[in-house]
Amino acid sequence: xxxxxxxxxxxxxxxxxxxxxxxxxxxxxxxxxxxxxxxxxxxxxxxxxxxxxxxxxxxxxxxxxxxxxxxxxxxxxxxxxxxxxxxxxxxxxxxxxxxxxxxxxxxxxxxxxxxxxxxxxxxxxxxxxxxxxxxxxxxxxxxxxxxxxxxxxxxxxxxxxxxxxxxxxxxxxxxxxxxxxxxxxxxxxxxxxxxxxxxxxxxxxxxxxxxxxxxxxxxxxxxxxxxxxxxxxxxxxxxxxxxxxxxxxxxxxxxxxxxxxxxxxxxxxxxxxxxxxxxxxxxxxxxxxxxxxxxxxxxxxxxxxxxxxxxxxxxxxxxxxxxxxxxxxxxxxxxxxxxxxxxxxxxxxxxxxxxxxxxxxxxxxxxxxxxxxxxxxxxxxxxxxxxxxxxxxxxxxxxxxxxxxxxxxxxxxxxxxxxxxxxxxxxxxxxxxxxxxxxxxxxxxxxxxxxxxxxxxx
Numbered sequence: 001x002x003x004x005x006x007x008x009x010x011x012x013x014x015x016x017x018x019x020x021x022x023x024x025x026x027x028x029x030x031x032x033x034x035x036x037x038x039x040x041x042x043x044x045x046x047x048x049x050x051x052x053x054x055x056x057x058x059x060x061x062x063x064x065x066x067x068x069x070x071x072x073x074x075x076x077x078x079x080x081x082x083x084x085x086x087x088x089x090x091x092x093x094x095x096x097x098x099x100x101x102x103x104x105x106x107x108x109x110x111x112x113x114x115x116x117x118x119x120x121x122x123x124x125x126x127x128x129x130x131x132x133x134x135x136x137x138x139x140x141x142x143x144x145x146x147x148x149x150x151x152x153x154x155x156x157x158x159x160x161x162x163x164x165x166x167x168x169x170x171x172x173x174x175x176x177x178x179x180x181x182x183x184x185x186x187x188x189x190x191x192x193x194x195x196x197x198x199x200x201x202x203x204x205x206x207x208x209x210x211x212x213x214x215x216x217x218x219x220x221x222x223x224x225x226x227x228x229x230x231x232x233x234x235x236x237x238x239x240x241x242x243x244x245x246x247x248x249x250x251x252x253x254x255x256x257x258x259x260x261x262x263x264x265x266x267x268x269x270x271x272x273x274x275x276x277x278x279x280x281x282x283x284x285x286x287x288x289x290x291x292x293x294x295x296x297x298x299x300x301x302x303x304x305x306x307x308x309x310x311x312x313x314x315x316x317x318x319x320x321x322x323x324x325x326x327x328x329x330x331x332x333x334x335x336x337x338x339x340x341x342x343x344x345x346x347x348x349x350x351x352x353x354x355x356x357x358x359x360x361x362x363x364x365x366x367x368x369x370x371x372x373x374x375x376x377x378x379x380x381x382x383x384x385x386x387x388x389x390x391x392x393x394x395x396x397x398x399x400x401x402x403x404x405x406x407x408x409x410x411x412x413x414x415x416x417x418x419x420x421x422x423x424x425x426x427x428x429x430x431x432x433x434x435x436x437x438x439x440x441x442x443x444x445x446x447x448x449x450x451x452x453x454x455x456x457x458x
Contacts, residue, residue: 002046003297004253005199008037036210038202040301046253054197056257056264062195063258063267070184070274078277081181082284085174173238175282185275185287192290196254200293201300206321207289213371214425216318216325217381223316224379225327226364229334231341234355236322237288240281240295242273244351248295255294289321302344311336322352325370334361373426383426388434391419395438399446413453420450 067074073081177185192198200208205216220228246269249255258264275287282288300319307315307326315337316327326337341354362368364377374382394416398408408416423431439446 001251001298002043002253002256003040003251003301004043004046004050005038005040005201005297007199008039008202036208038199040201040297042301046257050253051257054254056254059196059254059258060261060264060267062191063264063271066188066191067267067270070188070271073180073184074274081178082175082277082282083178085176172283174284175277176284177282181274182286185285188271188274189287189290191271192294196258198255198290198294201297201304203300203304203317204293204296204319206293206319208293212425213320213373214381216320216371217373217375219318220316220325220327220370221375221379221381223314223327224329225316225375226377227328227331228360228362228364228368228370228375229326229332229337230358230360230370231324231326231338232355232358233322233324233352236352237281237283237292239352240292241279241351242269242276244349245272245281245291245295248298248348252294252297292321299344299348299350302347303341306340306344307337310340320371323371331363334359372422381426383423387423388427388430391423391431392434392438394419395435395446396442399438399442399444399449402449403442403444407453410453413450417450417454420447 176182205211205213246259246265249268250259255268258268272291275281275285275291281291296319300317303324304317307317311332313328313330313332315332318325324341338354338359345353364375364379368374368376369384372383374384376382398413398416401408420431420435435446
Protein backbone atom coordinates (compact mmCIF):
# COMPACT_ATOMS: atom_id res chain seq x y z
CA UNK A 1 0.00 0.00 0.00
CA UNK A 2 1.14 3.55 -0.78
CA UNK A 3 0.14 6.61 1.27
CA UNK A 4 0.10 9.86 -0.68
CA UNK A 5 -0.48 13.09 1.25
CA UNK A 6 -1.47 16.31 -0.52
CA UNK A 7 -2.46 19.77 0.63
CA UNK A 8 -6.19 20.11 1.06
CA UNK A 9 -7.84 22.57 -1.28
CA UNK A 10 -9.44 25.73 0.19
CA UNK A 11 -13.11 25.64 1.24
CA UNK A 12 -15.57 28.15 -0.20
CA UNK A 13 -19.06 29.09 0.77
CA UNK A 14 -21.48 27.42 -1.63
CA UNK A 15 -23.56 30.28 -3.03
CA UNK A 16 -27.29 29.97 -3.59
CA UNK A 17 -28.77 30.97 -6.94
CA UNK A 18 -30.28 34.10 -5.34
CA UNK A 19 -26.89 35.12 -3.92
CA UNK A 20 -25.25 34.62 -7.27
CA UNK A 21 -27.91 36.53 -9.25
CA UNK A 22 -28.85 39.29 -6.84
CA UNK A 23 -26.10 39.49 -4.25
CA UNK A 24 -23.80 42.49 -4.08
CA UNK A 25 -20.79 40.24 -4.54
CA UNK A 26 -21.09 37.39 -7.02
CA UNK A 27 -17.75 35.89 -5.99
CA UNK A 28 -17.69 32.80 -3.76
CA UNK A 29 -16.42 33.61 -0.25
CA UNK A 30 -13.46 31.76 1.19
CA UNK A 31 -14.43 29.94 4.40
CA UNK A 32 -11.14 28.28 5.24
CA UNK A 33 -7.89 28.60 3.34
CA UNK A 34 -6.65 25.31 4.88
CA UNK A 35 -3.05 26.44 4.46
CA UNK A 36 -1.81 23.57 6.64
CA UNK A 37 -4.55 20.95 6.30
CA UNK A 38 -3.75 17.87 4.26
CA UNK A 39 -5.48 14.81 2.94
CA UNK A 40 -3.97 11.34 2.68
CA UNK A 41 -4.95 8.86 -0.02
CA UNK A 42 -4.18 5.14 -0.08
CA UNK A 43 -3.62 3.15 -3.26
CA UNK A 44 -1.94 -0.01 -4.47
CA UNK A 45 0.67 2.02 -6.34
CA UNK A 46 1.45 5.59 -7.29
CA UNK A 47 -0.35 6.71 -10.43
CA UNK A 48 1.66 7.69 -13.49
CA UNK A 49 0.00 11.12 -13.49
CA UNK A 50 1.43 11.85 -10.04
CA UNK A 51 4.84 10.45 -10.96
CA UNK A 52 4.91 12.70 -14.01
CA UNK A 53 4.75 15.75 -11.72
CA UNK A 54 7.88 14.88 -9.73
CA UNK A 55 11.44 13.88 -10.51
CA UNK A 56 12.54 10.99 -8.31
CA UNK A 57 15.93 11.04 -10.04
CA UNK A 58 16.58 14.64 -8.98
CA UNK A 59 15.59 13.74 -5.38
CA UNK A 60 18.15 10.93 -5.33
CA UNK A 61 20.80 13.27 -6.76
CA UNK A 62 19.98 15.86 -4.07
CA UNK A 63 20.38 13.21 -1.36
CA UNK A 64 23.69 12.13 -2.90
CA UNK A 65 24.95 15.72 -2.89
CA UNK A 66 23.82 16.13 0.73
CA UNK A 67 25.71 13.00 1.76
CA UNK A 68 28.85 14.24 0.00
CA UNK A 69 28.65 17.59 1.82
CA UNK A 70 28.04 15.90 5.19
CA UNK A 71 30.94 13.47 4.90
CA UNK A 72 33.27 15.47 7.17
CA UNK A 73 30.71 15.47 10.00
CA UNK A 74 29.87 11.80 9.40
CA UNK A 75 33.49 10.78 10.00
CA UNK A 76 33.45 12.18 13.55
CA UNK A 77 32.41 9.96 16.50
CA UNK A 78 28.68 10.48 16.83
CA UNK A 79 28.72 10.82 20.59
CA UNK A 80 31.06 13.84 20.36
CA UNK A 81 28.51 15.70 18.22
CA UNK A 82 25.90 15.88 21.00
CA UNK A 83 25.51 17.62 24.33
CA UNK A 84 23.19 15.61 26.54
CA UNK A 85 21.25 17.10 29.44
CA UNK A 86 17.98 16.64 31.31
CA UNK A 87 15.17 19.17 31.04
CA UNK A 88 12.72 19.37 33.97
CA UNK A 89 9.18 18.37 33.16
CA UNK A 90 6.22 19.85 34.94
CA UNK A 91 5.83 18.99 38.62
CA UNK A 92 3.26 16.28 37.88
CA UNK A 93 5.76 13.70 36.65
CA UNK A 94 8.07 13.70 39.66
CA UNK A 95 5.23 14.48 42.05
CA UNK A 96 3.51 11.19 41.15
CA UNK A 97 6.70 9.31 42.10
CA UNK A 98 7.01 11.13 45.42
CA UNK A 99 3.31 10.66 46.16
CA UNK A 100 3.77 6.91 45.80
CA UNK A 101 6.96 7.05 47.86
CA UNK A 102 5.37 8.93 50.73
CA UNK A 103 2.47 6.48 50.80
CA UNK A 104 4.94 3.60 51.05
CA UNK A 105 6.39 4.91 54.34
CA UNK A 106 5.49 2.98 57.48
CA UNK A 107 4.66 6.16 59.35
CA UNK A 108 2.37 9.08 58.71
CA UNK A 109 4.20 11.74 56.74
CA UNK A 110 3.20 15.38 57.01
CA UNK A 111 4.68 16.53 53.74
CA UNK A 112 3.65 18.39 50.63
CA UNK A 113 4.81 16.12 47.80
CA UNK A 114 4.58 18.96 45.31
CA UNK A 115 6.75 21.21 47.47
CA UNK A 116 9.40 18.52 47.91
CA UNK A 117 9.32 17.88 44.18
CA UNK A 118 9.84 21.60 43.49
CA UNK A 119 12.81 21.85 45.87
CA UNK A 120 14.52 18.81 44.37
CA UNK A 121 13.77 19.88 40.79
CA UNK A 122 15.27 23.33 41.40
CA UNK A 123 18.37 21.76 42.91
CA UNK A 124 18.81 19.38 40.01
CA UNK A 125 18.37 21.97 37.26
CA UNK A 126 21.89 23.46 37.37
CA UNK A 127 23.42 20.00 37.72
CA UNK A 128 21.59 18.32 34.87
CA UNK A 129 21.76 21.30 32.52
CA UNK A 130 25.57 20.99 32.58
CA UNK A 131 25.56 17.44 31.38
CA UNK A 132 28.15 16.58 28.71
CA UNK A 133 27.62 13.21 27.06
CA UNK A 134 31.04 11.88 28.10
CA UNK A 135 30.20 12.11 31.84
CA UNK A 136 26.56 11.14 31.51
CA UNK A 137 26.60 8.19 33.94
CA UNK A 138 28.70 10.02 36.55
CA UNK A 139 26.35 12.98 36.69
CA UNK A 140 23.30 10.73 36.69
CA UNK A 141 24.69 9.05 39.82
CA UNK A 142 25.38 12.49 41.29
CA UNK A 143 21.75 13.47 40.66
CA UNK A 144 20.60 10.31 42.46
CA UNK A 145 22.86 11.11 45.40
CA UNK A 146 21.42 14.64 45.57
CA UNK A 147 17.84 13.35 45.81
CA UNK A 148 18.76 10.65 48.34
CA UNK A 149 20.52 13.16 50.59
CA UNK A 150 17.57 15.57 50.52
CA UNK A 151 15.12 12.81 51.44
CA UNK A 152 17.42 11.26 54.06
CA UNK A 153 17.70 14.62 55.83
CA UNK A 154 13.92 14.49 56.28
CA UNK A 155 14.06 11.05 57.88
CA UNK A 156 12.69 9.02 54.96
CA UNK A 157 13.53 5.40 54.29
CA UNK A 158 15.10 6.00 50.87
CA UNK A 159 15.50 2.28 50.16
CA UNK A 160 11.85 2.17 49.11
CA UNK A 161 12.05 4.68 46.27
CA UNK A 162 12.98 3.84 42.69
CA UNK A 163 15.52 6.53 41.87
CA UNK A 164 15.58 5.62 38.18
CA UNK A 165 11.81 6.13 37.96
CA UNK A 166 12.15 9.44 39.80
CA UNK A 167 14.61 10.87 37.29
CA UNK A 168 12.65 9.56 34.30
CA UNK A 169 9.36 10.91 35.64
CA UNK A 170 10.69 14.33 36.58
CA UNK A 171 13.10 15.06 33.75
CA UNK A 172 13.20 14.64 29.99
CA UNK A 173 16.50 13.68 28.36
CA UNK A 174 17.57 16.04 25.58
CA UNK A 175 20.36 15.20 23.13
CA UNK A 176 21.23 18.54 21.55
CA UNK A 177 23.46 18.39 18.44
CA UNK A 178 26.42 20.75 18.27
CA UNK A 179 26.36 23.64 15.80
CA UNK A 180 27.84 21.77 12.82
CA UNK A 181 25.54 18.75 13.14
CA UNK A 182 22.52 20.96 13.83
CA UNK A 183 23.09 22.84 10.55
CA UNK A 184 23.52 19.57 8.65
CA UNK A 185 20.30 18.08 10.06
CA UNK A 186 18.39 21.32 9.43
CA UNK A 187 19.55 21.19 5.80
CA UNK A 188 18.38 17.58 5.52
CA UNK A 189 14.99 18.54 6.96
CA UNK A 190 14.70 21.34 4.37
CA UNK A 191 15.67 18.91 1.61
CA UNK A 192 13.04 16.34 2.62
CA UNK A 193 10.31 18.97 3.01
CA UNK A 194 11.34 21.11 0.02
CA UNK A 195 12.89 18.96 -2.69
CA UNK A 196 11.02 15.78 -1.71
CA UNK A 197 7.80 17.58 -0.74
CA UNK A 198 7.26 15.71 2.53
CA UNK A 199 3.86 16.49 4.08
CA UNK A 200 2.10 15.26 7.21
CA UNK A 201 -1.25 13.73 8.08
CA UNK A 202 -3.92 16.26 8.94
CA UNK A 203 -4.27 14.82 12.46
CA UNK A 204 -0.62 15.63 13.34
CA UNK A 205 -0.04 19.01 15.00
CA UNK A 206 3.45 19.02 16.57
CA UNK A 207 6.37 20.92 15.03
CA UNK A 208 4.44 21.75 11.84
CA UNK A 209 4.11 25.25 10.42
CA UNK A 210 0.65 26.80 10.97
CA UNK A 211 -0.33 24.00 13.38
CA UNK A 212 -0.26 24.17 17.17
CA UNK A 213 -1.71 22.78 20.39
CA UNK A 214 -4.48 25.38 20.16
CA UNK A 215 -5.43 24.35 16.62
CA UNK A 216 -5.45 20.72 17.72
CA UNK A 217 -7.94 21.53 20.48
CA UNK A 218 -10.05 23.56 18.04
CA UNK A 219 -10.67 20.34 16.09
CA UNK A 220 -12.32 18.89 19.19
CA UNK A 221 -14.10 22.17 19.91
CA UNK A 222 -15.58 22.22 16.40
CA UNK A 223 -17.00 18.75 17.03
CA UNK A 224 -18.49 20.00 20.34
CA UNK A 225 -16.83 17.02 22.02
CA UNK A 226 -17.72 16.29 25.64
CA UNK A 227 -15.74 13.10 26.36
CA UNK A 228 -11.98 12.77 25.95
CA UNK A 229 -9.43 9.97 25.98
CA UNK A 230 -5.73 10.86 26.22
CA UNK A 231 -3.16 8.25 25.19
CA UNK A 232 0.59 8.61 25.47
CA UNK A 233 3.24 6.63 23.60
CA UNK A 234 5.94 5.20 25.83
CA UNK A 235 9.49 6.28 24.90
CA UNK A 236 8.32 7.50 21.48
CA UNK A 237 11.62 8.95 20.21
CA UNK A 238 13.86 6.59 22.17
CA UNK A 239 12.20 3.53 20.63
CA UNK A 240 12.24 4.73 17.02
CA UNK A 241 14.97 2.98 15.05
CA UNK A 242 16.32 3.60 11.55
CA UNK A 243 15.00 0.23 10.18
CA UNK A 244 11.50 1.11 11.41
CA UNK A 245 11.64 4.59 9.86
CA UNK A 246 12.89 3.17 6.55
CA UNK A 247 10.11 0.56 6.58
CA UNK A 248 7.43 3.21 7.17
CA UNK A 249 8.89 5.57 4.54
CA UNK A 250 8.80 2.73 2.01
CA UNK A 251 5.00 3.10 2.18
CA UNK A 252 4.90 6.92 2.00
CA UNK A 253 5.15 8.86 -1.27
CA UNK A 254 7.63 10.02 -2.59
CA UNK A 255 10.02 8.02 -0.42
CA UNK A 256 8.41 4.77 -1.56
CA UNK A 257 9.65 5.61 -5.07
CA UNK A 258 13.10 6.70 -3.93
CA UNK A 259 13.79 3.37 -2.22
CA UNK A 260 12.75 1.32 -5.25
CA UNK A 261 16.25 1.72 -6.65
CA UNK A 262 19.31 0.44 -4.80
CA UNK A 263 21.04 3.81 -5.14
CA UNK A 264 18.01 5.69 -3.87
CA UNK A 265 17.60 3.46 -0.80
CA UNK A 266 21.31 3.70 0.04
CA UNK A 267 21.43 7.49 -0.27
CA UNK A 268 18.23 8.01 1.77
CA UNK A 269 19.31 5.60 4.51
CA UNK A 270 22.79 7.11 4.62
CA UNK A 271 21.34 10.62 4.97
CA UNK A 272 18.83 9.67 7.66
CA UNK A 273 21.42 7.73 9.66
CA UNK A 274 23.07 11.03 10.56
CA UNK A 275 19.99 11.89 12.61
CA UNK A 276 20.25 8.83 14.89
CA UNK A 277 22.20 8.46 18.13
CA UNK A 278 22.91 5.04 19.62
CA UNK A 279 20.50 3.52 17.12
CA UNK A 280 17.45 5.65 18.02
CA UNK A 281 16.06 9.11 17.35
CA UNK A 282 17.35 11.65 19.87
CA UNK A 283 15.14 14.41 21.25
CA UNK A 284 16.56 17.83 20.52
CA UNK A 285 17.44 17.78 16.81
CA UNK A 286 15.60 19.64 14.02
CA UNK A 287 15.19 16.36 12.10
CA UNK A 288 13.64 14.04 14.71
CA UNK A 289 10.16 15.64 14.94
CA UNK A 290 9.88 15.86 11.14
CA UNK A 291 10.81 12.18 10.71
CA UNK A 292 8.31 10.99 13.31
CA UNK A 293 5.51 12.95 11.64
CA UNK A 294 6.28 11.41 8.23
CA UNK A 295 6.68 7.87 9.53
CA UNK A 296 3.37 8.16 11.44
CA UNK A 297 1.31 8.94 8.31
CA UNK A 298 0.12 5.33 7.80
CA UNK A 299 -0.70 4.92 11.50
CA UNK A 300 -2.45 8.31 11.72
CA UNK A 301 -4.42 7.45 8.57
CA UNK A 302 -5.74 4.13 9.88
CA UNK A 303 -6.53 5.47 13.36
CA UNK A 304 -8.50 8.36 11.82
CA UNK A 305 -10.30 6.11 9.33
CA UNK A 306 -11.22 3.48 11.94
CA UNK A 307 -12.49 6.01 14.48
CA UNK A 308 -14.47 8.01 11.95
CA UNK A 309 -17.34 5.58 12.54
CA UNK A 310 -16.48 3.16 15.32
CA UNK A 311 -19.12 1.39 17.42
CA UNK A 312 -21.77 3.59 15.75
CA UNK A 313 -20.06 6.72 16.99
CA UNK A 314 -17.88 9.41 15.37
CA UNK A 315 -14.60 10.40 17.00
CA UNK A 316 -12.10 13.20 16.50
CA UNK A 317 -8.43 12.19 16.62
CA UNK A 318 -5.43 14.51 16.96
CA UNK A 319 -1.80 13.73 17.76
CA UNK A 320 0.78 16.11 19.17
CA UNK A 321 4.07 14.18 19.03
CA UNK A 322 3.51 11.26 21.44
CA UNK A 323 0.24 12.63 22.91
CA UNK A 324 -2.94 11.43 21.22
CA UNK A 325 -6.39 12.79 22.03
CA UNK A 326 -9.60 11.07 20.95
CA UNK A 327 -12.91 12.77 21.66
CA UNK A 328 -16.63 12.37 21.04
CA UNK A 329 -19.88 14.15 21.78
CA UNK A 330 -21.02 11.13 23.76
CA UNK A 331 -19.48 8.87 26.40
CA UNK A 332 -17.65 5.80 25.16
CA UNK A 333 -15.66 2.82 26.37
CA UNK A 334 -12.02 3.96 26.44
CA UNK A 335 -10.76 0.37 26.44
CA UNK A 336 -12.36 -0.24 23.05
CA UNK A 337 -10.58 2.76 21.53
CA UNK A 338 -7.31 1.83 23.20
CA UNK A 339 -7.52 -1.65 21.65
CA UNK A 340 -7.91 0.00 18.21
CA UNK A 341 -4.65 1.86 18.78
CA UNK A 342 -2.80 -1.22 20.00
CA UNK A 343 -4.03 -3.26 17.05
CA UNK A 344 -2.90 -0.66 14.49
CA UNK A 345 0.50 -0.25 16.18
CA UNK A 346 0.94 -4.03 16.07
CA UNK A 347 -0.06 -4.12 12.38
CA UNK A 348 2.91 -1.88 11.61
CA UNK A 349 5.26 -3.55 14.13
CA UNK A 350 5.73 -0.24 15.92
CA UNK A 351 8.63 -0.36 18.40
CA UNK A 352 6.77 1.90 20.84
CA UNK A 353 3.60 1.17 22.79
CA UNK A 354 0.92 2.97 24.79
CA UNK A 355 1.94 4.03 28.28
CA UNK A 356 -1.15 2.83 30.15
CA UNK A 357 -0.08 4.68 33.32
CA UNK A 358 -0.68 7.98 31.52
CA UNK A 359 -4.00 7.01 29.93
CA UNK A 360 -6.75 9.38 31.02
CA UNK A 361 -10.49 9.45 30.26
CA UNK A 362 -13.01 12.07 31.34
CA UNK A 363 -15.58 14.64 30.35
CA UNK A 364 -15.57 18.40 29.87
CA UNK A 365 -17.54 18.68 33.12
CA UNK A 366 -14.46 17.61 35.07
CA UNK A 367 -10.79 18.54 35.01
CA UNK A 368 -10.32 18.21 31.29
CA UNK A 369 -6.76 19.37 30.62
CA UNK A 370 -5.26 18.55 27.24
CA UNK A 371 -2.10 20.04 25.69
CA UNK A 372 -1.98 22.79 28.30
CA UNK A 373 -5.54 23.99 27.71
CA UNK A 374 -9.03 23.03 28.78
CA UNK A 375 -12.14 22.61 26.63
CA UNK A 376 -14.78 23.35 29.23
CA UNK A 377 -18.44 22.41 29.52
CA UNK A 378 -19.42 25.55 27.58
CA UNK A 379 -17.21 24.39 24.67
CA UNK A 380 -14.72 27.22 25.25
CA UNK A 381 -10.96 26.71 25.18
CA UNK A 382 -9.34 28.20 28.26
CA UNK A 383 -6.05 28.12 30.16
CA UNK A 384 -8.00 27.80 33.43
CA UNK A 385 -8.69 30.18 36.29
CA UNK A 386 -5.76 28.91 38.41
CA UNK A 387 -3.36 29.59 35.54
CA UNK A 388 -4.76 33.09 35.10
CA UNK A 389 -4.57 33.70 38.83
CA UNK A 390 -0.90 32.66 38.76
CA UNK A 391 -0.26 34.95 35.80
CA UNK A 392 -1.88 37.86 37.62
CA UNK A 393 0.37 37.26 40.64
CA UNK A 394 3.45 37.03 38.39
CA UNK A 395 2.62 40.36 36.74
CA UNK A 396 2.21 42.01 40.15
CA UNK A 397 5.49 40.54 41.35
CA UNK A 398 7.37 41.64 38.22
CA UNK A 399 6.06 45.21 38.43
CA UNK A 400 6.67 45.65 42.17
CA UNK A 401 10.17 44.14 42.00
CA UNK A 402 11.00 46.51 39.16
CA UNK A 403 9.59 49.44 41.12
CA UNK A 404 11.63 48.52 44.22
CA UNK A 405 14.89 48.29 42.29
CA UNK A 406 15.00 44.47 42.07
CA UNK A 407 14.65 43.83 38.33
CA UNK A 408 14.23 40.26 37.16
CA UNK A 409 16.99 38.40 35.31
CA UNK A 410 16.51 38.01 31.56
CA UNK A 411 15.51 34.29 31.54
CA UNK A 412 12.74 35.00 34.03
CA UNK A 413 11.45 37.94 31.96
CA UNK A 414 11.57 35.79 28.83
CA UNK A 415 9.51 33.08 30.52
CA UNK A 416 6.93 35.65 31.63
CA UNK A 417 6.74 37.10 28.09
CA UNK A 418 6.34 33.59 26.68
CA UNK A 419 3.49 32.80 29.07
CA UNK A 420 1.70 36.04 28.16
CA UNK A 421 2.08 35.31 24.45
CA UNK A 422 0.72 31.77 24.77
CA UNK A 423 -2.19 32.72 27.03
CA UNK A 424 -3.15 35.51 24.63
CA UNK A 425 -3.21 33.01 21.81
CA UNK A 426 -5.80 31.00 23.76
CA UNK A 427 -7.84 33.75 25.44
CA UNK A 428 -6.71 37.14 24.15
CA UNK A 429 -9.66 39.32 25.33
CA UNK A 430 -9.58 37.87 28.86
CA UNK A 431 -5.79 38.10 29.19
CA UNK A 432 -5.71 41.68 27.85
CA UNK A 433 -8.38 42.67 30.35
CA UNK A 434 -6.41 41.07 33.20
CA UNK A 435 -3.17 42.82 32.16
CA UNK A 436 -4.95 46.18 31.98
CA UNK A 437 -6.36 45.62 35.46
CA UNK A 438 -2.92 44.86 36.92
CA UNK A 439 -1.37 47.85 35.12
CA UNK A 440 -3.96 50.19 36.64
CA UNK A 441 -3.53 48.71 40.13
CA UNK A 442 0.24 49.36 40.13
CA UNK A 443 0.07 52.44 37.88
CA UNK A 444 2.69 51.00 35.50
CA UNK A 445 2.74 49.95 31.83
CA UNK A 446 3.84 46.34 32.30
CA UNK A 447 3.84 45.28 28.59
CA UNK A 448 6.15 48.19 27.71
CA UNK A 449 8.40 47.38 30.65
CA UNK A 450 8.75 43.77 29.47
CA UNK A 451 9.49 44.91 25.91
CA UNK A 452 12.13 47.31 27.23
CA UNK A 453 13.81 44.57 29.28
CA UNK A 454 13.90 42.25 26.28
CA UNK A 455 15.30 45.00 24.00
CA UNK A 456 18.12 45.74 26.44
CA UNK A 457 19.17 42.08 26.24
CA UNK A 458 19.46 42.15 22.42
